[in-house]
Structure formats: structure tokens, C-alpha cells
Amino acid sequence: MAEGLVVSIRTACEQDLPAMGWDGEYRRFRRLYQTAIAEAKMGRRVILVAEVDGSMAGQVFVQLGTSMAILRDGPSTGYFYAFRVRPPYRNRGIGTRLIQVAESEARGRRYRYAAISVAKDNPRARMLYERLGYQVVGEDPGEWSYVDDEGQLRSIREPAYVLEKQL
Numbered sequence: 001m002a003e004g005l006v007v008s009i010r011t012a013c014e015q016d017l018p019a020m021g022w023d024g025e026y027r028r029f030r031r032l033y034q035t036a037i038a039e040a041k042m043g044r045r046v047i048l049v050a051e052v053d054g055s056m057a058g059q060v061f062v063q064l065g066t067s068m069a070i071l072r073d074g075p076s077t078g079y080f081y082a083f084r085v086r087p088p089y090r091n092r093g094i095g096t097r098l099i100q101v102a103e104s105e106a107r108g109r110r111y112r113y114a115a116i117s118v119a120k121d122n123p124r125a126r127m128l129y130e131r132l133g134y135q136v137v138g139e140d141p142g143e144w145s146y147v148d149d150e151g152q153l154r155s156i157r158e159p160a161y162v163l164e165k166q167l
Contacts, residue, residue: 005052006052007093009049009098009101011047011048011049013037017037019055020056022084022086027149028150029148030148044065045062046102047059048061048101052094057086057094058086058095059082059084059098060080060098061082062078062080063079063081064106066115068115068140070140072137073112073113076111077111077113078106080114081117083095083099083116102114103165106167113164115137115162117160117163118163120159120160134164135164136161136162137163137164138161138162139160139161141157141159142157142158142160143155144156
């Protein structure tokens, strides 16, 4: 990590919703984020944010248990998603720390595996996950839909690799 960079990683709360929109770039996912925060309050997810000087530098969501058939044991897997680090903070160790804290959260809840998907056109992220011990276990067509912040149904197609790691 860059010298002098003070990073804090903490559990997200409702007050973080505006910052999770990253200056409008991810505003369309606001309803999904609201749902995830509500589910975190019920113990079904963990949402972590990384801050530098009081500003959000990164985030990762952890779904506690999954029905993804490709995984060894979905109910015992913490599935990481919505993982991102703001461009000015990339390659400074923040992504690594976020993943490590997410793994620790899953392990502390007695989950045995962690999994994450990475878009096929994102080789740098895949390299990070593999460096952290994740292995490709299959592919996902990455087809899903959601209702955006304006109430419109949106469809996504983002082919991805699925990676897994024993905790």
C-alpha cells in the first residue's frame, strides 16, 4: 500500500447510500443497494466500505450463502459482489484489504468458501483474485435484470468467470 495512505474499512450503513452511487456513476443501482442494506440488517449480507480521508474509496457486498450450482457448497459460501475501488485508489492495496476483510467476515460466520465473479473483459481483477488464492470453477453468462433508480427495468449481459476459494 502507498506510504501514508490511511484506510479504514467498516460495515456500511444507510447513510452511505449516496456515496455508493459514486458521483452518479452507479446511481442506477440505488434500489439494489437499499435492498442489500436492509438484508444486511437481517443478517443475510455484509456490506463493507473502505474510506480514505472520510471519502468512500471502495466497497464489497457479501451475500451469505448462495444457490449458484457451479460452486462446491453454495449454502456454505460467501458470495462477493459489487466489489469496486475508485480509480484514484487502485493499485494501492485497498482492493486486497477489502477482500481480506470480507473473507474474515465470512469465516467469522462459519462460511467455508468465498466466491466472486469477474467479467471476462476484466483481466486485471481476475489477476487480483487469483493472486489472493481464488481459482476459476466455471463460467456464468452474467444475465440478470433489475429496476433502476427511475423505476425502469434494465437487463444486463456481462459474461463472467466464477472463482472460488476455501476459507
